Amino acid sequence: MREAERGLLDFVTLEDSHGLQSTVADVADDRTDRVRGRLDAIMLAARVAPLTRGVGIVAAADTTVTEPFLLSTQVATLDFVSRGRAGWLLQVSTGERDAGYVGPRLVPEPGARYDEATEYVEVVRQLWDSWEDDAEIRDAASNRFFDRRRVHHIDHAGTHFSVKGPSITPRSPQGQPVVAALVLGAAQKALAAATADVIIVPAKDDRQLATAPERIADAVAAAGREPAEVRVLADAVVFLGPDRTATLERRHRLDALAGASHGADALVFTGTPAELADVLLDWRELGYDGFRLRPGAIPHDLDQVTRALVPELVRRGAFRPRYEADTLRGLLGFNRPAGRSAPRSSAGAAIT
Amino acid sequence: MSAKHKQIHLAAHFPGVNNTTVWSDPRAGSHIEFDSFVHLAQTAERAKFDFFFLAEGLRMREHAGKLHELDVAGRPDNMTVLAALAAVTDRIGLMPTITTTYHEPHELARQLASLDHLSDGRAGWNLVTSSDSFTGANFRRGSYLDYGQRYERGGEFVQAAWALWDSWPVGEPLADADSGAFLSRAPVGAFSFNGTQVEVAGEFTVPRPPQGHPAMLQAGDSDEGREFAAQYADGIFTRHGTLAAGRSFYADVKERLARYGRATEDLLILPGATFVLGDTDEEARELADHVRRQQVSGPHALVFLEQLWNRDLSAYDPDGPLPDVDPDLDSPVRSEGSAQARTLNRDAVAIAAQWRERAQTAGLSIRELVIEMTARQSFVGSPATVAVQLNEHVQADACDGFILVPYLTPGGLDRFAGEVVPLLQERGVFRADYTGTTLREHLGVPATQPGV
Numbered sequence: 032m033r034e035a036e037r038g039l040l041d042f043v044t045l046e047d048s049h050g051l052q053s054t055v056a057d058v059a060d061d062r063t064d065r066v067r068g069r070l071d072a073i074m075l076a077a078r079v080a081p082l083t084r085g086v087g088i089v090a091a092a093d094t095t096v097t098e099p100f101l102l103s104t105q106v107a108t109l110d111f112v113s114r115g116r117a118g119w120l121l122q123v124s125t126g127e128r129d130a131g132y133v134g135p136r137l138v139p140e141p142g143a144r145y146d147e148a149t150e151y152v153e154v155v156r157q158l159w160d161s162w163e164d165d166a167e168i169r170d171a172a173s174n175r176f177f178d179r180r181r182v183h184h185i186d187h188a189g190t191h192f193s194v195k196g197p198s199i200t201p202r203s204p205q206g207q208p209v210v211a212a213l214v215l216g217a218a219q220k221a222l223a224a225a226t227a228d229v230i231i232v233p234a235k236d237d238r239q240l241a242t243a244p245e246r247i248a249d250a251v252a253a254a255g256r257e258p259a260e261v262r263v264l265a266d267a268v269v270f271l272g273p274d275r276t277a278t279l280e281r282r283h284r285l286d287a288l289a290g291a292s293h294g295a296d297a298l299v300f301t302g303t304p305a306e307l308a309d310v311l312l313d314w315r316e317l318g319y320d321g322f323r324l325r326p327g328a329i330p331h332d333l334d335q336v337t338r339a340l341v342p343e344l345v346r347r348g349a350f351r352p353r354y355e356a357d358t359l360r361g362l363l364g365f366n367r368p369a370g371r372s373a374p375r376s377s378a379g380a381a382i383t
Numbered sequence: 384m385s386a387k388h389k390q391i392h393l394a395a396h397f398p399g400v401n402n403t404t405v406w407s408d409p410r411a412g413s414h415i416e417f418d419s420f421v422h423l424a425q426t427a428e429r430a431k432f433d434f435f436f437l438a439e440g441l442r443m444r445e446h447a448g449k450l451h452e453l454d455v456a457g458r459p460d461n462m463t464v465l466a467a468l469a470a471v472t473d474r475i476g477l478m479p480t481i482t483t484t485y486h487e488p489h490e491l492a493r494q495l496a497s498l499d500h501l502s503d504g505r506a507g508w509n510l511v512t513s514s515d516s517f518t519g520a521n522f523r524r525g526s527y528l529d530y531g532q533r534y535e536r537g538g539e540f541v542q543a544a545w546a547l548w549d550s551w552p553v554g555e556p557l558a559d560a561d562s563g564a565f566l567s568r569a570p571v572g573a574f575s576f577n578g579t580q581v582e583v584a585g586e587f588t589v590p591r592p593p594q595g596h597p598a599m600l601q602a603g604d605s606d607e608g609r610e611f612a613a614q615y616a617d618g619i620f621t622r623h624g625t626l627a628a629g630r631s632f633y634a635d636v637k638e639r640l641a642r643y644g645r646a647t648e649d650l651l652i653l654p655g656a657t658f659v660l661g662d663t664d665e666e667a668r669e670l671a672d673h674v675r676r677q678q679v680s681g682p683h684a685l686v687f688l689e690q691l692w693n694r695d696l697s698a699y700d701p702d703g704p705l706p707d708v709d710p711d712l713d714s715p716v717r718s719e720g721s722a723q724a725r726t727l728n729r730d731a732v733a734i735a736a737q738w739r740e741r742a743q744t745a746g747l748s749i750r751e752l753v754i755e756m757t758a759r760q761s762f763v764g765s766p767a768t769v770a771v772q773l774n775e776h777v778q779a780d781a782c783d784g785f786i787l788v789p790y791l792t793p794g795g796l797d798r799f800a801g802e803v804v805p806l807l808q809e810r811g812v813f814r815a816d817y818t819g820t821t822l823r824e825h826l827g828v829p830a831t832q833p834g835v
Contacts, residue, residue: 059586063567064564064565067566067572067588068572070589071493073463074494075466077464077466078470079470080467080470081417081471097487098485098523101441104459105463107459107460108463111416112459112463112464114417132490132583134582134583134584135580136523166457175452175453176456177457179449179450182456194520195520200458200460201415
């Protein structure tokens with residue numbers, strides 16, 4: 032995290048999953064040579080928040096098994112402890128075995144889980160806005176700590192949840208923490224277009240890479256939103272070094288060790304930081320607002336990003352020379368959204 | 384000399400959403416900004432406290448169908464704020480209150496295990512069971528659990544959490560770069576627990592927590608609560624009573640431990656306690672009276688009375704006599720989300736009669752009566768007096784220590800830490816420095832062994 036902050040990056044994503052990492056879908060692979068196990072991403076995000084000051088922290092959490100009420104307070108709290116740098120990487124679990132983590136409660140059939148997730152984000156966003164910014168009044172004259180007309184039940188009654196509200200947590204520094212989503216298929220695209228602030232696209236080939244921004248823009252418009260409300264980021268795995276040939280060899284060595292090729296789910300770049308800068312500027316012309324770079328190996332490739340790629344991009348005037356905003360929304364070029372405000376007539380200002 | 388004395392355990396309870404927190408004082412800071420949590424946790428750590436404690440409330444309190452706005456409201460998520468505090472503290476235990484009714488065992492066990500790793504063995508949990516459908520309206524579960532079922536779920540919840548924490552063998556992951564082995568065997572983390580209320584299966588992603596099982600308190604003074612604590616908990620968070628009531632509670636709970644093959648020192652009795660300090664005992668008493676009046680304003684007193692009467696009493700003068708009508712037992716409960724209100728409503732008419740009689744005899748107004756009836760400051764006096772009183776309770780087996788609730792955020796513990804703690808240390812009844820690194824070590828409760 033500190034290295035990412037040194038590189039003035041917008042944010043770091045922290046992945047998560049219910050079960051163990053596996054090379055086989057929906058079941059443990061029982062391998063002993065790969066990293067297995069991980070900590071809860073929200074806990075990890077909160078633990079690093081006080082140790083950093085500028086970089087956004089985007090923690091993954093799942094809509095299938097977690098409670099929207101708890102998740103909304105956890106992300107809002109992450110926003111408080113990071114002073115406005117919190118984000119949530121929206122994940123939908125589609126495994127057959129996910130119900131095992133919350134039994135005896137049932138979870139929807141895999142096909143219905145994106146529908147559930149759309150409603151889930153709506154509930155979370157309503158809870159984030161359930162307190163107005165100025166709800167805490169500490170009015171000694173009327174003995175009131177807060178003004179209840181500025182704190183709202185959300186009274187959500189939907190297909191998948193009923194949530195009364197309001198949140199137990201006041202409105203957080205960003206108002207609405209950033210919601211990010213990864214788009215791998217059509218269902219994810221529709222969900223992301225309807226709900227996310229940041230949409231990350233792991234293109235599999237050049238054609239997908241070239242057409243994704245427009246397809247995302249269409250989906251965002253179809254969801255009734257303005258394209259300006261969304262940042263679209265291309266996802267890429269990067270192996271970097273001052274010497275292109277040596278870097279290629281390193282990548283092949285790592286692939287051989289892993290017994291699989293890196294980045295089956297995203298484009299892989301191998302080369303020098305200057306070459307990557309050329310590529311990213313080309314990609315920007317395709318309509319991307321930015322990039323999520325996944326270091327092939329840590330710490331080496333992250334250091335190459337922060338200490339070589341970033342200075343190169345700064346030299347070319349394509350990247351910030353210093354943090355110019357103190358919230359993640361600010362770094363992404365979003366305003367702090369106005370919250371709810373209750374109609375307050377002068378008569379309504381009387382103490383009730 | 385010190386060897387003959389029991390050691391006192393001390394913990395700091397973050398003030399906030401309750402009626403003992405004074406928010407109107409000019410020194411009262413934010414109850415939500417992270418700096419307030421850092422201040423109190425670091426103060427408690429400098430004073431070598433066992434742990435930092437957070438209460439929980441998963442629905443905003445309501446009274447007469449409206450949000451209750453007289454007291455502090457708004458709180459962070461306990462687990463998240465404690466994970467952040469792990470970064471700015473080194474030794475103090477981190478204790479969230481958690482209801483087993485609205486949390487999911489797998490998710491909570493995973494977050495607690497993560498917190499234990501991220502704090503190098505300082506995670507705890509204060510388990511409560513709840514049954515109100517009022518809070519349930521914020522959750523998918525939603526449903527009401529009756530009194531018996533909530534302890535059934537609580538017990539299964541604990542057993543499931545233990546099964547998850549035991550799912551990785553000691554020593555994993557190996558992460559041996561030389562041999563290329565991350566694990567020495569597979570699978571790891573497979574779990575399955577089948578109960579009536581809890582039914583979980585899958586793979587646990589978090590290696591065995593540093594403490595094995597993070598230390599657990601149980602909060603609740605009922606017979607079921609005591610039995611539950613004797614079976615499962617490392618400590619019990621209780622209400623503070625008089626010395627005599629404390630001794631009887633203490634004896635009762637400790638006696639139950641043998642039934643579960645446990646020793647008396649395996650479970651600590653830790654009452655919540657408030658305190659007011661002054662340069663002299665007299666000054667402290669005056670300050671305590673002033674604090675009580677800040678805690679119980681006129682509107683507060685009426686709301687408190689409405690909790691018992693279950694009627695709209697807003698037309699009454701808080702500085703006048705008590706209502707002569709009886710409590711309304713037939714209408715729906717007016718006050719929700721307050722443990723106090725639920726307790727009061729059981730014998731409302733009889734309690735109301737007692738209060739009326741007390742007010743008449745002593746010539747008390749509504750507000751004066753409520754000040755008298757609601758929790759008084761447990762310990763009031765000069766630092767020397769308070770140190771003596773605290774020690775007396777512990778040495779007389781009324782408790783093993785205290786969870787202290789300051790009335791001010793965030794500086795309410797400063798004076799206690801600076802002036803009372805050194806006196807306890809001089810007497811040899813409180814640690815001069817931490818002797819261990821984990822919460823279990825601070826509490827002196829045995830670490831769990833794998834497979835137990």
